[in-house]
Amino acid sequence: MPCGVTLILDIDNTLSTKHELVYTTICVNVYTCIHSLVLRSAPPRSRFYSVKCTPSVQYGIRPSPRQTSHLSPIPLAGNPVLLIRMSRASEYENDSKLSIKYYGEREEALGRAVLHLTAVEISLDVDADRDGVVEKNNANKGSWTWGPKGHGAILLVNCDSERLFKKKLDSEQNYVSRVSDLKDMSLMVLRTRGPAKLPEGYKLAMHISQGDAESVRVFRSSLDKNLFYKYFVNDYPLVLSREVLSQEVPYLGEAAEARFYVEGLRFSDLDFNGLISIHLSLLEPISSGFPETPIFTDTVVFRVAPWIMTPNTLKPVEVFVCSTSDNYQFLKTMKGLVAKCGYKLKICHEYLNRGDRWMQDELEFGYIDSPHQRFPVVLDSPRDGELNEFPYDELLGPDFGYVTRVADRKDVSSLDSFGNLEVSPPVTVNGKHYPLGRIIIGVAFPTATKGRNMTKVVQDFLWAQKVQKPIALFSDWLLVGHVDEFMTFVPAPDRKGFRLLLASPDAGYKLFRGLQSDGHGQAKLFEGLKDEEAVTVDEILKDEVLQAENNYVQSCIDWNRDVLKRELGLDEEDIIDLPILFKLQRHECEYRAAAYYPDMVNMIVLGKELGIPKPFGPRVNGRCALEAEMLSLMGRLGLTCTFVDDFASYHKLLGEVHCGSNVRREAFDFKWWHLEM
16 A cells, blocks of 8 residues: 555635535545544534545545444534545546535534545655665655665765766766766656646655755756656756755656656764655645645655675785885785786886885775665775875776775874774674674774874774674784784685684794704794894794793783684684784884784785795795795695795885785675664
């Protein structure tokens, strides 16, 4: 049954010589009711009444009278209500009638009230069942719920750019720049059925609230009924915006549809829950000089699609690295690795990066999704190094979106670089399923009175996306302060489908003690590296300061280990410890840790191929013991290791392979709106 309400629009209160009142009434949507008080039109001394109507009119009386026929006089007792319905839309204005005849004590006729009825079907429709089709008058279109059986329409933030030159986000211009831009918007359809035109003075208005106007814009297709898809941008005038909260829209009459395109302007955030309502009202004229009154309003609700990160377990699409004057060997190995895997490699050359090699720190890849459209969106960090312009200038384009959060420069620290932003594979925690994984960020220790934190505007944005509930780890103990310095995820053929890799000084010391006990105490780290003093296994194990520093580092990692096990639902069997030592360095009156030798956990994951920082560990029988351990640990998972020499060009600058690269990956098959929230 169609939804809607029906109300009296206009009343002619002139009493004729035969005591007849004439009412002109419009019904909005068939099968919905007018509630009319019988006493309202009754002449004085009325004691009885009877009702009759034309065939398309249906009515009932509450409370029900005892008479079997409403044509016979009915006692006018209490306060009876007529429930009036129309079974079909009108072909022309006032094509149906209902009359109430009033009688006195002796059933003599005293007068009559006549309703002239016009039935109009009006519905504002969206894809409320999320199947990519705008269905007619879905009963749930005015609300939004999560889950596979949920309902409510979905809206994309139009954050790509159809312009190839002088780029500008489509959401930042108040016109349709190209017809292709419409596919990034959500279709909304106004459907009408009824007479060719509305009664004199009545009109339809579309409107939004002042609050929602900051987040949405609506365009209309031109009124050419012969074309559903227009070819010129002028065919799509702006209807609603920040400046225009309400605008009259055409009633096309008869059986017709008007197509509207709804554009999202911003993502959910601390001050915006992502829900938007658009209303369509039928307005009734009261009298000259007074505003029209809404007598019927239809409402649809959209939720803005969240920005979604992609974990290491998803298939890569393309790899990004920088070319600098000193990273030839790194770049050569990366080219070979990416070519071997069959993915695209995009190199940001020095004239673009201006010496900034930290591709991971500048940006994070994600995507947005709806039943009708999906495209990648890059999140630009507030770090704003020399790569600052790269995400906007080189990545933004048709069907490639861009979003950033601007922070006060005094609030930005190293923890705002996106080596400090990761996401887990899908997990289940205490029966709660996270099919899109969980975002992981690094912050200061919870009880610290001072320390570096990821800036609030970025954290607020990540939390507001809702679908990848963030986890905060303690990373401020590190000199650079990024979570990718001590953890990552790799795919696995068993258990949860992945393993968490953690840097482990304990595992490092265990390996070195094993070498010493096997008679390899004189084997050297860093042997053959230019400008680097080699150090033996014996010297490492004898260094009590280094041991104390790594005991501290291990305690920090263990604290994070417990958090990750709890928040990701992991067992010890889901974690692999990698033998990595750290060394404390003085920074701003405090000591913080950096990797002692290349940090093997800071790797790039390309399917079953791993690009791992070459550790330059002690060589035993011509083979690096650290590399051998990694090959053994990763080989059990069916993963292949390629060791990348990043010592001079990245490690000495406090970064590694992951810091110097980035990967855009395919989206999840899982639809975010199916989440049980």
